[in-house]
Amino acid sequence: MKNYVQNGDTVGLPAPYAVNSGEGALIGSLFGVALAKYANGDPKAQWRTVGVVSLPKTSAQAWTPGQKVYWDATNKVATSTATGNTLIGAATAVAANPSATGEVRLNGVAV
Template sequence: MRNFTAKGDSLTLTAPYAVAAGAGALIGAVFGVAKSALAVGARGVFELVGCYDLAKDANAVAEGAKAYWDNTAKVVTATAGANTPIGVFTAARAAGATTANVRLNASF
């Protein structure tokens, strides 16, 4: 197929804020995990699929629950509200845990 350009599991995008390697970021409507540390405005590779340990809010999460990105606090949460859906939690985590494993759902 002549119009195929990439598999799309990762994309090179512009960091909207400083992002540590392995941290999540919301770039427009696309959520990804940075492969390397990026300064604001730097272009780098963001992974869009797979399972990742991400910083989470202070609340407990249930296995299989929907995971959302809180772009203000830059953490994953089980609270929908105005947050962006990014995937599902692969394991339960107690309140106070600082990370949770999330299986990303590719954007759209």
């Protein structure tokens, strides 16, 4: 197949702001987790778009496995609150209230 570009597990997209390795970002309508530290606008930033990752979350929420998880771009945390946020995947483990992080299976789709 001559038109194949890449598998898409990771993609190269400019960083929308400065990020450290493991931090999430919404790049247009695609969510990814930074593979390294990148400066704002870095055109060579690489992002994990699928798989299970641990992300910072809204502490005062309890999550259950399979629950939809959204990205709060203002606070740069994962959340179970849909309103005003972007769907990024689903919880893969219980996350207590309170807790700082939660495990999320990334959708890998543009929304």
